[in-house]
Amino acid sequence: MVKCVEVGDAGLNDLFKGLLSSGAVDGLVVPQKSGKSVIYTLIADPEKIKNPVPFAPSFGFNAANSLRKWLIEDKILGVVFKPCEARAVNELIKLEQINPDAILLISVDCEGTFKNEDYTANADKIGDKLTGNIEGVELRAACTMCETKLGEIGDLGIAYMGLGGTTVIALNDKGEAALSKVEGLAIEDKEIDRSSLKAEIKSAGSAGRETLKKELERVNEPLKLLEVLNDCIVCKNCRDMCPVCYCKECFFEQPLGNPHGGDLLHIADTRGDVRIPPYSLFYHLTRAYHVCVTCVSCGACEDACPKGLPLTLIYPVVAKNVQDVFEYVPGTDLEEPLPLTTYEEDELEPR
Amino acid sequence: MGDEFEPKILGFTCNWCTYAGADLAGTSRIQYPPNIRIIRVMCSGRMDPLFVIKALTNGADGVFMGGCHPGDCHYTKGNYYARRRIVALREVLKAFGLDERVRLRWISASEGPQFAEEVTKMVEDMKKLGPNPLKEETV
Known part of the structure; x- marks a missing residue:
């Protein structure tokens, strides 16, 4: 049994307003429609909630x-995030980059997203909610x-997949x-069982992953990887836009x-x-190593790359392989320690 | 000898076990190939995977790492952390065909012969694998 409220899509506006005006949160981060695009807004005044579109399948970052x-202490920020964003929040909490008491984490169901520019160009066709x-x-590849x-991550979930109405x-x-x-x-007590839907999503996801793994084979030799990276301008935007690359x-x-x-010349001198x-x-x-256990596979790196490198292959797909070794799904369990911060005496042998 | 490919292997050995093991191999006059260049670190837990990646991208043919046997770490748990890190690193490198050039072995201070054996084996394996293709590239 879970406590839940069926609000419907129309009721979301009131819910967000209510969260703010009741003082449950001091600010609310929510995606809203601006023209044909989706923008993220941090709202303090309930009246400024005009056109929230939490389910809009647009991903910019x-x-x-x-x-x-x-890390502030006396305010609570509500955030309405897609599951990958919510998982990144949980990872950042584990990495002590976010104070968990200063966050009300609300995750929403997400059937997949388009690059934000693709969404803007096709907004009329796509609508505010993805169906088929x-x-x-x-x-997006990710x-x-x-x-x-x-939307089962965090404190509140806003769900519609497999349910009668938005709950x-x-x-x-x-x-x-x-x-x-x-x-x-x-608020009512209700039995919500989405396990069959979950299994469906999982098998679809692993099928997609197999396809991407095949694609990864195009860089399975050092020289092939180097060739793909020929176009890299080392702007490090993939790092800057990565939610978990936090150093x-x-x-x-x-x-x-x-x-x-002189340092550069010295390197040229030693290597030729x-x-x-x-x-x-x-x-x-x-x-790739630094994010290998915390990567939430959101694909923001690829979106951030100005040169269109296939970074979803180099980061999320590789990271998933590492996470399989440690049986770790980042951002789903706040209690589970990060794999590289813990160990077991008897494991992983032979290396 | 002549034109045969001689791999260059970078070795990171922990101060308390593997370095002493290598020392023992030397003082016991055990023969092993001279292809390994050893850097002593205080603990296998000090070996940042960054070192390994830098060595590989700079053209090292292999990176050998040695630490105390599990349970024997001078700092109690450095080698446990090292094991997780290197397993993760090798999994990352596997996608790009570099994982076989990296290995982590447990060699205690009394295991001079084992050190010589592991190095000999690694040199053989690297010879079979051929030179690191990144050596001749502009990286």
């Missing part, structure tokens, strides 16, 4: 990225391998407390990782030659 260093395939517009499409579900005590503060909601002082911003002047900007291969391999 992972909004959890903006929450890094959300849209001809002529392709889902979404085709997604196994966590249900807000309290996922824990914190969510229930927030929900009960909102006036005019008829304040990145190695590749320091003199050793970002050599200039060097690319400029240097270290594209070193950078990508290191980053």
